[in-house]
Amino acid sequence: MSSTRSDVSVLIPFSNENKEKEETLRQCPSVQVSEVIFSNIDEKETLLDYVQRVKKLVAEHNVNIILPTIDLSTFVHAAIAKDFPHIPGPSVESCYLAFHKAYTRQYLDSGESQTPYDVVDLDSPTMLQDAERALEKIGLPAFVKPAAAFDTFGVAKVENLEDLKRALLNLRTMRDENPGFTSSPSAPFFKDYFKQYLDVEKHPLALRDVVIVEPYLDAVALYTVDGCVVDKEIVPWTITDELRFDHQEAKFMTVIAPTSEPADLQERIWNVYMGVMTRMVQFGFNNCFTNIEVFRMKDGQLRLCEVNARGSKQMQGCYRQSYKNANQDYVYLAAGRGMKYTTPPQTGRWSSAYIVKFDKLERPGNLMDFDQLEKLKSDPDVYILLSAGPDDEVTNFTGSAGCHFCWVFTYGDSREAMIRKLVDVLKLITDELRFDHQEAKFMTVIAPTSEPADLQERIWDVYMGVMTRMVQFGFNNCFTNIEVFRMKDGQLRLCEVNARGSKQMQGCYRQSYKNANQDYVYLAAGRGMKYTTPPQTGRWSSAYIVKFDKLERPGNLMDFDQLEKLKSDPDVYILLSAGPDDEVTNFTGSAGCHFCWVFTYGDSREAMIRKLVDVLKLVVKKPERLTYPVHYGM
Template sequence: MSSTRSDVSVLIPFSSEDKDKTEILRQCPTVQVSEVIFNNIEENETLLDYVQRLEKLVADHNINIILPTIDLSTFVHAAIARDFPHIPGPSVESCYLAFHKAYSRQYLDPTENPTPYDVVDMDSPTMLEDAQRALEKVGLPAFVKPAAAFDTFGVAKVENYEDMKRALQNLRTMRDEHPDFKSSPSAAFFKDYFKQYLDVEKYPLALRDVVIVEPYLDAVALYTVDGCIVDKEIVQWTITDELRFDHQEAKFMTVISPTSEPEDLQKRIWDVYDGVMTRMVQFGFNNCFTNIEVFRMKDGQLRLCEVNARGSKQLQGCYRESYKNANQDYVYLTAGRGVKYVTPPNTGRWASAYIVKFDNMERPGNLMDFDKIEKLKSDPDMMFILTASPDDDVTNFTGSAGCHFCWLFTYGNSREAMIRKLVDVLKLVVKKPERLTYPVHYGM
């Protein structure tokens, strides 16, 4: 990639001060980062409140780049890009279609046999009758998940109507008891924002709190397919595998980079990615990083799982070892500046991103040894990302995918060495291994 160096001022929404992040951004070879501003949402702010506060910050500090790191920040990015034409970014509509699982199915799925789905409004007086009809439409077993949530929040496999009622009640209770929990389905949090920035007549589910109901797909593999859109062109980056845990309802977790699949299958997977991204570009997605998840079924058929209109911390933690010149953040820093990206070359190293999930959450210090984690940080073949301290209160609502406050990355010169490292580190730092949602072992 090549470009003339120029200064950029960067705003990172939904974030706290991070000196390491700032240093990495300042190492971008093609632009000079003059300022990095971290800003987080405040208690009781709606999404629109937050966007309006940040727009004043953008004007006061002459910000010209927004760096989204989570799903919610893509909406901030898109709104500011609309209101400040000098800032490159996507449309709100394209980000919304990626974010809302039902509309992703309706508008973005290019596969020959799209997965059937239905939605259930959690505030409808006919919620239970609607749930029954949804199960009749998609069949059993089914998968239920909030249509506007993230981090695998609240997903549940249902075998019958009683399971369905229980899953809906759990989600509704969680929403009502924890209205500020951002991964909770919360139409109220988004509502004013969508009224201002989205065509809510075209997308009426934006103003409703709904879950999506789908058939439970008994897939044999799941892939994350990663790339970016630069000047409306699709740039393919990487395919990564996920470990499979057959004892779990949500049975795919832990990214493995690079993929081990043969070239002919990779070509078919890239065809799905290009089909999704072509649709995203048509809806205004541009100068952004993006990835999708794709299931492979027993008969070889590929099915779209989900679409994400941003990069991934998991993948970036893998890229640092397994690929050269593969920094997702640099796509945003150089957006609109003529930088031509190519598929990053493989280093020959293997990497894994394991989310340390627990079935029942409690005080983090009871579950993991934070002192040992601190001592291990100097090991070049591993990295921790913690989102909680030992004595923090953590929300104990997991769904069938578990809940987490720690990401663990391990690296090696072979897939086997990387897995051995992962198992060895978990043995050292996890105090209650019997509570791990996804236990790993040698030989995986």
């Protein structure tokens, strides 16, 4: 990448003043930024009103670069590029096809298999009948989402016709009660703009509030694929993985870079990306960033999820440390100047982009510790982005996959170190980790502990104190275990004492410790045997109780044929208390009901967790019923 530096005046639409952003832009090595103009839409403006006002700013300030950062700003960019030929940018049509989910399916889908879809007009007098027709075409379960919305707003899984009708009525109510809210179905906001800049006879859905109905895709993985188009040349940048959260309807969240997938799968993913981008270029997409999301299905096929005609805030945060000379904004700044870009090399560092989503928002300061967020600014392995302050008003979205005002990026020299940093940060700033959707929040033993030596010493002090008292009361020649809470203030509190060995610990001892068997201690009792603390083997282990919210015939919940096959896997150990057809009992008020324990092992914590997730995907027939869902990043 080489060029003589030249002055550019930059306008960032849909954005408030941001000193950090401005400083970063001024550090661009290829151009000299003379001015950065932040502009945001007024409350009563339509999209066309706003574009007309931005055009005046462009003329007054001699702007020659538009920098889009969200979906809506791509339309401003495209309109300005059309009206000011000296400003490089995409066509309105290409941005619209990426934005509108139904037209994305019609014009851009180049997945290995295409996803069927139907649309329902929220203002049609036959909306409910149309909904029934859509399900006849698509089948159940299905996914419904506004065709022209963003930020996972309005996304809902439907199991039957009544669910779909309820979702449609909720969306229509949200629109009618919040006419100025651009994330909701908002045809009036777009209508005049599309009439002026888009061929609405070719794309009639542009003037209507419609939702798209698709099959519910129970994918096993999701990838974000990022790149840019410069002078009509497609330049691939990177593939990233996303963590899967099986207890959510929208299961994928949290980008991890770089991808861990094998080279042959990466090649197939890039083929999908190049297919989509070739079509985008044919529709006039140019001098912009773009990313697509790709599902990998259970049968191995790759399916297109969505297309975004802009850079990604999440990816930009990952580029900070995981890739060299990689800044999406700098591509925009140098657009139209003959710069040549190549795929940025990896640095060897890992990164994660975690959106801190809550099921319901309230005052941000009640949900997160803003003092701790401020302190984290000095941590080189953490980067925080906020869209609200502790006392700002925030909005809850009906049917969304969670509401947020904070992005957390963490970095590390290994995937495990990066994930551990993310967990530590979330523990510090919010309670949203562990299994917080359960009243009994803790489940699944992992051995050995990862806590520092000084904390381990304090935990042992608690244990020795308890056991000294037990011995005073006559406890002898037996195993025992205690459970200890660590509180927010760092204090240790006793949870419970068990005067016996632990089935979970016994399973972990099999591979994580040498010469460690609780039963043998009992067998040799009274024979003068001396025992010492068993040494670690270097192997990691987990003991996971497969708990369901409600039991039924075990064979309906788990695949017993697969459980049988797993007996030959040296990294798996299974314990069952029931067969596929045995009668099982549900316990009112428990933290879930179970008949199976799964133990997995690995040479690293990450490998052991990955094995656990893979086993559960293989053997659990109804993962949505698990009370303690797990994922790769735990």
